[in-house]
Amino acid sequence: MxxxxxxxxxxxxxxxxxxxxxxxxxxxxxxxxxxxxxxxxxxxxxxxxxxxxxxxxxxxxxxxxxxxxxxxxxxxQPEPPLLGCDAREKGLVMMWNAIVEQQGGLPIAEALRNSHPAFENRAVPGPLDCPQIPALAERGRARAEAFFGLLEARLQQVPYLAGESFSFADITAFVFVDFARVIKMPVPQSHEATLNWQARIAARPSAAL
CATH class of the missing domain: 3.40.30.10 (Glutaredoxin)
Structure with missing residues:
Protein backbone atom coordinates (compact mmCIF):
# COMPACT_ATOMS: atom_id res chain seq x y z
CA MET A 1 0.00 0.00 0.00
CA GLN A 77 -6.91 -5.88 10.23
CA PRO A 78 -9.94 -6.35 12.53
CA GLU A 79 -8.02 -5.93 15.78
CA PRO A 80 -8.21 -3.65 17.61
CA PRO A 81 -11.74 -2.77 16.45
CA LEU A 82 -12.27 0.91 15.64
CA LEU A 83 -15.68 0.71 13.95
CA GLY A 84 -17.54 -1.13 16.72
CA CYS A 85 -17.83 -4.74 17.88
CA ASP A 86 -21.58 -5.31 17.48
CA ALA A 87 -24.49 -3.81 15.55
CA ARG A 88 -25.25 -1.23 18.25
CA GLU A 89 -21.65 -0.07 18.57
CA LYS A 90 -21.18 0.11 14.81
CA GLY A 91 -24.22 2.36 14.54
CA LEU A 92 -23.02 4.61 17.35
CA VAL A 93 -19.51 4.94 15.86
CA MET A 94 -20.89 5.96 12.46
CA MET A 95 -23.45 8.29 14.03
CA TRP A 96 -20.93 10.12 16.20
CA ASN A 97 -18.36 10.26 13.44
CA ALA A 98 -20.95 11.99 11.24
CA ILE A 99 -21.95 14.38 14.05
CA VAL A 100 -18.32 15.33 14.64
CA GLU A 101 -17.59 15.84 10.93
CA GLN A 102 -20.68 17.98 10.34
CA GLN A 103 -20.87 19.92 13.60
CA GLY A 104 -17.18 20.11 14.47
CA GLY A 105 -14.83 19.55 11.56
CA LEU A 106 -16.81 21.50 8.98
CA PRO A 107 -17.29 24.63 11.11
CA ILE A 108 -13.63 24.69 12.14
CA ALA A 109 -12.57 24.37 8.50
CA GLU A 110 -15.10 27.02 7.51
CA ALA A 111 -13.71 29.45 10.08
CA LEU A 112 -10.12 28.84 8.96
CA ARG A 113 -10.60 28.81 5.21
CA ASN A 114 -12.75 31.92 5.18
CA SER A 115 -10.39 34.03 7.29
CA HIS A 116 -6.74 32.97 6.87
CA PRO A 117 -4.76 34.76 4.12
CA ALA A 118 -3.24 31.46 3.00
CA PHE A 119 -6.67 30.36 1.79
CA GLU A 120 -7.52 33.43 -0.25
CA ASN A 121 -9.65 32.15 -3.15
CA ARG A 122 -9.22 28.64 -1.68
CA ALA A 123 -12.15 28.63 0.74
CA VAL A 124 -13.21 25.12 -0.37
CA PRO A 125 -10.85 22.10 -0.57
CA GLY A 126 -10.15 20.62 -3.97
CA PRO A 127 -9.39 22.05 -7.40
CA LEU A 128 -12.20 24.64 -7.50
CA ASP A 129 -11.21 28.21 -6.63
CA CYS A 130 -13.73 29.79 -4.23
CA PRO A 131 -13.54 33.27 -2.66
CA GLN A 132 -13.55 33.71 1.10
CA ILE A 133 -16.77 34.83 2.78
CA PRO A 134 -15.99 36.50 6.14
CA ALA A 135 -19.51 35.84 7.45
CA LEU A 136 -18.89 32.12 7.10
CA ALA A 137 -15.79 32.43 9.27
CA GLU A 138 -17.86 34.02 12.04
CA ARG A 139 -20.56 31.43 11.66
CA GLY A 140 -17.94 28.67 11.78
CA ARG A 141 -16.56 29.96 15.08
CA ALA A 142 -20.05 30.13 16.59
CA ARG A 143 -20.80 26.58 15.46
CA ALA A 144 -17.44 25.35 16.76
CA GLU A 145 -18.26 26.80 20.17
CA ALA A 146 -21.60 24.97 20.13
CA PHE A 147 -19.80 21.78 19.14
CA PHE A 148 -17.55 21.98 22.20
CA GLY A 149 -20.70 22.11 24.34
CA LEU A 150 -22.17 19.10 22.55
CA LEU A 151 -18.94 17.15 23.04
CA GLU A 152 -18.76 17.97 26.73
CA ALA A 153 -22.36 16.87 27.30
CA ARG A 154 -21.70 13.50 25.64
CA LEU A 155 -18.40 12.88 27.42
CA GLN A 156 -19.97 13.58 30.80
CA GLN A 157 -22.10 10.49 30.10
CA VAL A 158 -19.57 8.05 28.61
CA PRO A 159 -15.76 7.73 28.47
CA TYR A 160 -15.68 7.64 24.66
CA LEU A 161 -18.08 8.97 22.04
CA ALA A 162 -19.55 5.61 21.07
CA GLY A 163 -19.65 4.35 24.66
CA GLU A 164 -17.08 2.38 26.59
CA SER A 165 -14.50 1.82 23.85
CA PHE A 166 -12.13 4.05 21.89
CA SER A 167 -13.20 4.23 18.24
CA PHE A 168 -12.81 5.98 14.91
CA ALA A 169 -15.32 8.58 16.11
CA ASP A 170 -12.88 9.54 18.88
CA ILE A 171 -10.04 9.81 16.37
CA THR A 172 -12.13 12.17 14.23
CA ALA A 173 -13.13 14.30 17.21
CA PHE A 174 -9.64 14.36 18.74
CA VAL A 175 -8.04 15.50 15.48
CA PHE A 176 -10.58 18.26 14.88
CA VAL A 177 -10.52 19.46 18.50
CA ASP A 178 -6.73 19.63 18.34
CA PHE A 179 -6.85 21.40 14.97
CA ALA A 180 -9.15 24.07 16.40
CA ARG A 181 -5.97 25.71 17.70
CA VAL A 182 -5.58 27.23 14.20
CA ILE A 183 -8.67 29.35 14.86
CA LYS A 184 -7.52 29.96 18.46
CA MET A 185 -10.31 27.90 20.00
CA PRO A 186 -8.93 25.45 22.57
CA VAL A 187 -11.21 23.30 24.69
CA PRO A 188 -12.67 25.56 27.41
CA GLN A 189 -11.08 24.89 30.82
CA SER A 190 -14.56 24.39 32.27
CA HIS A 191 -15.08 21.33 30.02
CA GLU A 192 -13.45 18.81 32.37
CA ALA A 193 -14.83 15.68 30.72
CA THR A 194 -13.54 16.75 27.31
CA LEU A 195 -10.12 17.70 28.68
CA ASN A 196 -9.83 14.31 30.39
CA TRP A 197 -10.84 12.50 27.19
CA GLN A 198 -8.42 14.62 25.16
CA ALA A 199 -5.53 13.81 27.51
CA ARG A 200 -6.25 10.07 27.39
CA ILE A 201 -6.20 10.04 23.59
CA ALA A 202 -3.13 12.30 23.41
CA ALA A 203 -1.29 9.65 25.45
CA ARG A 204 -1.86 7.00 22.75
CA PRO A 205 1.18 6.44 20.48
CA SER A 206 -0.91 7.06 17.36
CA ALA A 207 -1.69 10.61 18.51
CA ALA A 208 1.98 11.60 18.30
CA LEU A 209 2.19 10.85 14.56
Missing amino acids: IFFDCSTAPNPRRARMVLAEKGLTPEVREISIAKGEQLSAEFRAINPHGMVPALELDDGTLLTENLGIAAYVEAL
Missing part, protein backbone atom coordinates in the same frame (compact mmCIF):
# COMPACT_ATOMS: atom_id res chain seq x y z
CA ILE A 2 0.98 3.62 -0.56
CA PHE A 3 -0.37 6.29 1.78
CA PHE A 4 -0.51 9.86 0.43
CA ASP A 5 -0.22 12.05 3.52
CA CYS A 6 0.14 15.67 4.58
CA SER A 7 1.68 15.97 8.02
CA THR A 8 0.12 19.38 8.74
CA ALA A 9 -3.50 18.71 7.75
CA PRO A 10 -6.25 17.19 9.95
CA ASN A 11 -7.89 14.73 7.57
CA PRO A 12 -4.69 12.86 6.69
CA ARG A 13 -3.92 12.71 10.41
CA ARG A 14 -7.17 10.80 10.98
CA ALA A 15 -6.12 8.14 8.48
CA ARG A 16 -2.58 8.15 9.88
CA MET A 17 -3.93 7.41 13.37
CA VAL A 18 -6.13 4.58 12.07
CA LEU A 19 -3.17 2.96 10.31
CA ALA A 20 -1.03 3.32 13.43
CA GLU A 21 -3.71 1.88 15.73
CA LYS A 22 -3.87 -1.14 13.41
CA GLY A 23 -0.10 -1.55 13.33
CA LEU A 24 0.05 -1.01 9.56
CA THR A 25 3.05 0.75 7.99
CA PRO A 26 2.42 1.44 4.29
CA GLU A 27 4.85 3.36 2.14
CA VAL A 28 4.23 7.07 2.81
CA ARG A 29 4.43 9.88 0.28
CA GLU A 30 4.17 13.40 1.68
CA ILE A 31 1.96 15.81 -0.27
CA SER A 32 2.51 19.39 0.89
CA ILE A 33 -0.71 21.40 0.91
CA ALA A 34 1.31 24.51 1.80
CA LYS A 35 3.17 24.12 -1.49
CA GLY A 36 0.00 23.25 -3.42
CA GLU A 37 1.30 19.78 -4.29
CA GLN A 38 -2.19 18.30 -3.95
CA LEU A 39 -3.16 20.30 -7.05
CA SER A 40 -0.13 19.36 -9.12
CA ALA A 41 -0.59 17.45 -12.36
CA GLU A 42 1.44 14.59 -10.89
CA PHE A 43 -0.82 14.13 -7.89
CA ARG A 44 -4.07 14.77 -9.75
CA ALA A 45 -3.09 11.95 -12.09
CA ILE A 46 -3.40 9.80 -8.95
CA ASN A 47 -6.35 11.57 -7.33
CA PRO A 48 -8.22 13.89 -9.72
CA HIS A 49 -10.05 15.45 -6.73
CA GLY A 50 -6.76 16.97 -5.59
CA MET A 51 -7.17 16.08 -1.92
CA VAL A 52 -5.46 14.00 0.75
CA PRO A 53 -5.51 11.50 2.36
CA ALA A 54 -5.43 8.80 -0.26
CA LEU A 55 -4.54 5.14 0.11
CA GLU A 56 -3.43 3.20 -2.96
CA LEU A 57 -3.95 -0.52 -2.54
CA ASP A 58 -1.68 -3.20 -3.93
CA ASP A 59 -4.06 -3.82 -6.86
CA GLY A 60 -4.07 -0.11 -7.78
CA THR A 61 -7.43 0.73 -6.20
CA LEU A 62 -7.43 4.24 -4.72
CA LEU A 63 -9.35 5.08 -1.55
CA THR A 64 -9.70 8.84 -1.04
CA GLU A 65 -12.08 9.30 1.91
CA ASN A 66 -11.43 8.64 5.59
CA LEU A 67 -14.49 6.44 5.98
CA GLY A 68 -13.43 4.31 3.02
CA ILE A 69 -9.88 4.02 4.32
CA ALA A 70 -11.09 3.15 7.83
CA ALA A 71 -13.54 0.54 6.52
CA TYR A 72 -10.87 -1.09 4.37
CA VAL A 73 -8.28 -1.13 7.14
CA GLU A 74 -10.82 -2.51 9.64
CA ALA A 75 -11.63 -5.39 7.31
CA LEU A 76 -7.96 -6.00 6.58
